[in-house]
Amino acid sequence: MSKKVRVEHLTKIFGRRTQQALEQVKAGKSKQEILKETGATVGVHDVSFDVNEGEVFVIMGLSGSGKSTLVRMINRLIEPTSGSVYIDDEDVAKMSKEDLREVRRTKANMVFQNFGLFPQRTILQNTEYGLEVRGVSKEERRKKAEAALDNSGLLSVKDQYPNQLSGGMQQRVGLARALANDPEVLLMDEAFSALDPLIRRDMQDDLMDLQERVQKTIIFITHDLNEALRIGDRIALMRDGEVMQIGTGEEILTHPANDFVREFTEDIDRSKVLTAENIMEPALTINAEADGPNVALQRMRKEEISMLLAVDRKRYLKGSLTAENALDARKNEKPLEDVLDKNVQKVEKDTLVTDIFNIIQNSAAPLAVVDEEDRVVGVVVRGSVIGAMTDTDTGQADEKETAEGNTDETTESADKEEVNANA
Incomplete structure (x- = not known):
């Protein structure tokens, strides 16, 4: 996967004695120490990261954490004190004003929290604005603007004015205007923060649906961890x-x-973030095409269980096999295929808890x-699900899972005894 944006050792210091403050930053002094000694404020301190092409990369933190300063340095709305920002291996921090203007117009567009729409322009005219500034012909910019509005579900209101639309629809226009320029990188600074919670969630859904269609590289700023977890491929x-x-x-999660991250995330509902892959256990299986009931019973006795998943040679699920059915197959000389329960429920590994x-x-x-590819990679037991939904501490989750497992063992003890006696 190619790197679309690279940020290397980016630092921003506000104030007069920036060089002295920068030296103190490099010496490892804290933000508070530097402010006290120089009067300068460290907005961003030695930040480095990569953003992959087509990725939604979320930068999040509380007010004053430096996230908005950071995103504004990516397109140099704020000048970095030191460090580099590369878009397609071109260092934005060293570009001339003319080259930078071209990058802002064509490569990296920004969507702001306050929408930034012109009240005297129609929705279509607002959407055309960036193309108009670039000198695109009237016919072509209308065509591109209408396509962007159509993508955002706004084509029907193209002749209305911003004050005729709700806040959510105005923000959609702001997003459509940015997309009309067909930018390679979309910078979104607290884009949904001013919206009501229900509208905000709708906008998150819209953004995810839109991203499936257009596959832009998006750097999204937010103070809301739930929002970050919902839309971000990765989070800083x-x-x-x-x-x-x-x-x-x-x-x-x-x-x-560190402790800060742990405390910051402790109140998050993990069941809405963790997936089957996070909580699954290795699958104990039998090859239904090659193995017989004796092999199945021997494996059950060794593992002290009363059920196996049956798969074929390529690990595609065929069903489940209980001890009772394996004993029946051995007694009546049936192939395992004839005694499998084909109604096994399955989930994909990215299914949320x-x-x-x-x-x-x-x-x-x-x-x-x-x-x-629908091949078996593991199993999920009820205890793991309950642990993931109720605990924030891994140790507690493990204890609950063990307790749940003991309960399961009790209910299956009769089957185990039969397997051990007859296998």
């Missing part, structure tokens, strides 16, 4: 101008880099977890 979490951790939502709960609560058996 900032504090006091520094990046605390970069990773997927799952990585940040399951492996916080909250969705798995609705499935597994009505299932007596574990769920099979399959990959993109």
Whole structure:
């Protein structure tokens, strides 16, 4: 996957004694120490990261964390004190004003929190504006603007004015205007923060749907962790101008880099972020095409279980096999295929835990977890789901899973005894 944007050791210091403050930054002094000694404020401190082409990369943090300063340095709305920003291997920080203007017009467009629409222009005219500034012909810019509005579901209101639209629709226009320029990178600074919660969620859905169609590289700024987890492929979490951790939502929740990240994420509902892949266990299987009931019973006895998943040679799911059915197959000399339960429920490995709960609560058996090609990669048991939904501490989740497992063992003890006696 190619790197679309590279940020290397980016630093921004506000104030007069920037050189002295920069030296102190390099010496490892804190933001507070530098402010006290120089009067200068460190907005961003030695930040580095890459953004992949087509990725939604979220930069998040509380007010004053430096996230908005950081995104504005990417297109040099704010001049960096030191460091580099590369878009397609071109250093934005060293560009001439003319080259920078061209980058802002064609490569990296920005969507702001306050929409930035012209009240005297129609929705179509607002959407055409960036193309108009670039000198695109009237016919061509109208065609591109209408296509962008159509993509955003706004073509029917193209002749209306901003004050005739709701806040959510105005923000859609702002997004459509940016997309009309067909930018390679879209910078979104708290783009949905001014919207009501329900409208904000709709805009998040719209952005994700739009991204599926247009596949832009998006750098999205937010202070809302739930929003970051919902739309971001990866997240950079900032504090006091520094990046605390970069990773997927799952990585940040399951492996916080430090106490700050752990505390920041402790109230998040993990069931809406963690997936089957995070909580699954190795699948104990039998090859239904090659193995017989004796092999199945022996494996059950060794593993002290009373059920196996049956797969073919390529690990495609064929069904489940209980100890009772394996004993029946051996007694009556039946092939395993004849005694399999074909109604095994399965989930894809990226299925959210909250969705798995609705499935597994009505299932007596574990769920099979399959990959993109529908091959078995693991199983999910009820205890793992309950642990993921109720605990923020891994150790507690493990204890609950063990307790749940002991309960399952009790209900299956009769089957185990029969297997051990007859296998």
